Amino acid sequence: MFSIRAFLTLLSAVSVFAAPAVAGSSAADWSAVKAPSSHPAGSFSIGSYTNGCIAGAASLPLQGPGYQVMRLSRQRYYGHAELIGFIQALGQTARDRQLGTLLIGDLGQARGGPTLSGHRSHQSGLDVDIWFLLSAQADRRLLSAEERETWSAPSVVDMRAYRIDRRAWSPKHVQVLEAAAQRPEVDRIFVHPAVKQNLCDAKLPGAGGWLRKIRPWWKHDDHFHVRLKCPADNPACQGQEPLPAGDGCDASLAWWFTEEAKTPAPGPVSVPPPLPALCEQLLRE
Template sequence: MKRILPFAFAFLAACSSGGPVPQLDATQSRQEARQFFGAQTSASVGDPESIGFYSNGCLAGGQQLAETGPTWQAMRLSRNRNWGHPELLDYIQSLSANVAANTSWEGLYVGDMSQPRGGPMLTGHASHQSGTDVDIWMLPARDLSLTREERENLSSISVRSRGGAWINDNWTAEHAEVLRLAASDPRVERIFVTTGVKVWLCRNVEGDRSWLSHIRPASGHHYHFHVRLNCPSGDRNCQNQASTGSDDGCAEAEERAARILAPTQPGPPNPTPPPPQPPRGMRVALGDVPQQCLSLISSGLN
């Protein structure tokens, strides 16, 4: 973890003493919120609530997915990212049971969900902040008795080929069935997959294709698919992403695949490329998070 600036320690100390959330001056407001949310190791007390946007929000009263269930295992436990809104936990449990009942998979390997109190993460994600996102591994779950050590070291599989424009031999019809089951739940807003997966689905799915509108191509999603739920009912401080509507998204996917495959002209050399920056959602400033999230940090710290 990067060094938390002195103000961060003062802020957390004030929170843990039960005092009011301090007013932030201009300098303090610019501190990255991920330093604070990444330091939380337990959920806040109180009723569950998803707050804010998927890339600028937090999670009140989060619940932890059991490390192992009858049809799932949570992976990479050392990250402590198997937290979410109760709706997300119910979704994972229901989906994994459906997968086990309808495919040869024993269930699901569950990747990152959210931190105990949501918010921006120190590494890895711009989203997953409000307890409504989960990554599901593309690796078929064949063994649900993995040890903690095995879950740290086992890798998922990539289903990407041709730079992401198509799928490779790891892709199976059962992957498509898993995605159909995942996207058919009415709580789902979006499921992100590598472009080639979306193209394959568009070209091969027959019969009811209504669920395809929820499947959207996104870079990097070839070892896992990323499910995002709608805001839970009654969570008035939660902000939904714009709906995908009824458009199946197939034309967009074909265009993305064509761009991936198109030859590119080399640009002028850049002798001093800028240093890489974390995604914008990870760089949310403390002064820009929803006010309810500042109050959330102040509750239940010991």
Template sequence: MVRTLVLISACLLALASCQRSSGTSTASTQNANPGAPEASAAAADPSDSRVAKDVFGYLSTASVQTSEPIGGYSRGCQAGAVQLPETGPTWQAMRLSRNRNWAQPITVDFVQDLSRFAASLPGWEGLYIGDMSQPRGGPMLSGHASHQIGLDADIWMLPPQRLDLSTDQREQISSISMQRAEGAYTNDRWTAQHMALLRQAASDPRVARIFVFAGAKVAMCNAETGDREWLSKIRPWWGHHYHFHVRLNCPPGAAGCEDQAPPPPGDGCAEAQEWVDNILNPPPPDPNADPAPARGPVTMAQLPGACQDVARSN
């Protein structure tokens, strides 16, 4: 009996050793915590009335769990997040005091890949990376409604001229706006390199959509002379003129992740032009429109049940 137990223990140790030695170095193929428990699929506790942002907004480290995006982009959390290094060969994470340079492994990989492409563009040393997600995702104390499951990243429009900014400098420096006429048009800071960067990002199969101001989308629609398929992922949205916002698809095997519906068929250029037309000539308000319903803060009970496990995890 003792000999049998010894043999079983030896086999288990050998198996664990093989699993460790067969791992790869890239973030997307390696969990933040290999062998860690998975987030539970249990239903949320309907009595948990805690305000979710007051829970997730103060958690300063990732959960010790298998990496997984949980729920939807604007109502969820992330297990087993990894942290984008503050500085790399072709990127710097900005506003480090926010502690929002966390994401799922696939997102960290994507950002690094895109930064290497950016470094090949004239006048760009790489990328300045804005907000990704909190260490465990979830609703934020300020700012974004989305960025909750580790699959969103903001990319600054400012072309980096150096990648040795100090922590303090990263708090003080600002990106630059690309818009004029309230977003109807690009300004003279917009370049062919910006379009090349957005084209590269949108052409990546990991990407679901990219949010940017309407004038930029129309400018790219007018400038593109070749393949236009990538333009369908470029979605006009308010406020995205100091940065563009990349959203990735749920990674394969992420059963608890809720993908957004894909963009409509076509390049979406006519829709973007409608946005521009409405900026230049705003339609009159509808006197019969119902007022927007008042919405209180999201509670823990309104998040997927697994998010309670994420919040409790070591």
């Protein structure tokens, strides 16, 4: 068990963000751990979304009212208890409003940390990917294990025109995004720039509050990525910078449709920084 005394001593004596790692762990080390750690206060996020871990992670039930978890073989259905509660609440909202069944992609690994594939973030138990596919089949029945592995999330963006694909998009998608963004624990939601532009074009009076949380980002054409705020009682959790003022439908959005944004030049290969010392201790618990 993760020692309460050792944890409190580390937390009070050092900066968990600046402390050197006990030993350099790898993504393979983190993916090999299949069970969450214990923690005296329940779920406890450590470090940042892109350089962190989670003690006492909760496991999302593989199905519930209004949602089903996909890609079970990855075993990335762990997260902070607040993230689990958010997904279950959003699923219930989708069911109550007859918006379709939410298909849940990755949360994080049993103790968070870096993954072997797919993500740079999802490390501290506060991120989740939700497919844009609102399946009628999933509404009627429980998907099989094979379907959960083989189904693909279809894009809702016409990538040639770089705009929303009306054949794949519906008002229900807007309602799901609005319901997610209106929840107070949500910090921001990443979507493809074309999705953000479509929401801005259809903006209704009073929508700016939740629309501000919808942020354009590369590759999010087949799913949206929800990121929660650091829980108030998790002092070792490092949040992201505050959102810019406004609803994001200004000139800053136009940049995402330039050639520079569409085809960014590859940057230098960077070495990930060492994980916080508490994460290295957590890995070896």
